[in-house]
Amino acid sequence: MRYYPVRGATGLQLVEEMDRIGPKQGFMSRAIAQTVYSLQYGADYAASGGVCRVKATRVKLDITQIFPKLADKPSPSLARRWMRFMAGVHRHENTHVRIARDLANVSERTILRTVTQDDPHCRGMRALLKRTIRGIYADYDARQNAFDRKEHRKGGHIERLVMALIDGDRQ
Numbered sequence: 517m518r519y520y521p522v523r524g525a526t527g528l529q530l531v532e533e534m535d536r537i538g539p540k541q542g543f544m545s546r547a548i549a550q551t552v553y554s555l556q557y558g559a560d561y562a563a564s565g566g567v568c569r570v571k572a573t574r575v576k577l578d579i580t581q582i583f584p585k586l587a588d589k590p591s592p593s594l595a596r597r598w599m600r601f602m603a604g605v606h607r608h609e610n611t612h613v614r615i616a617r618d619l620a621n622v623s624e625r626t627i628l629r630t631v632t633q634d635d636p637h638c639r640g641m642r643a644l645l646k647r648t649i650r651g652i653y654a655d656y657d658a659r660q661n662a663f664d665r666k667e668h669r670k671g672g673h674i675e676r677l678v679m680a681l682i683d684g685d686r687q
Contacts, residue, residue: 521587527681551612568638573627577620604677619656
């Protein structure tokens with residue numbers, strides 16, 4: 517887990533700071549927080565009777581989460597709103613972690629079940645595994661994107677979190 521410092525005496529100032537220095541999301545935009553993951557895999561396989569089967573698999577999922585952290589001591593009111601805001605941000609990012617872990621688990625189970633016929637030297641296995649994992653990864657990437665679209669839509673969870681952080685400034 518990594519953090520980046522944000523400064524501000526109001527919720528609006530904190531949101532503006534996150535928009536200015538938060539982790540990059542795409543080419544130009546910034547995010548409040550971010551979960552980045554990568555999947556690496558490998559397999560040991562062997563042929564018998566012309567059939568190639570996976571004997572063992574190695575799936576490694578690397579996850580890094582980046583969150584904002586207050587650099588200065590906030591007022592009691594802002595501190596309470598910040599805690600509620602960050603609880604929601606953590607819930608959102610932890611859903612991305614769960615989806616990524618599902619990706620790793622499905623990948624591992626799929627690799628272990630992979631078999632190639634008429635492949636006495638297991639030459640087709642590597643290409644099949646690569647295509648299969650690429651397809652699984654694309655499906656899970658689509659799930660991540662669908663979750664973000666739902667959460668970031670107008671009136672969605674993220675907008676409500678941001679507005680609750682800002683709205684306390686008016687009191």
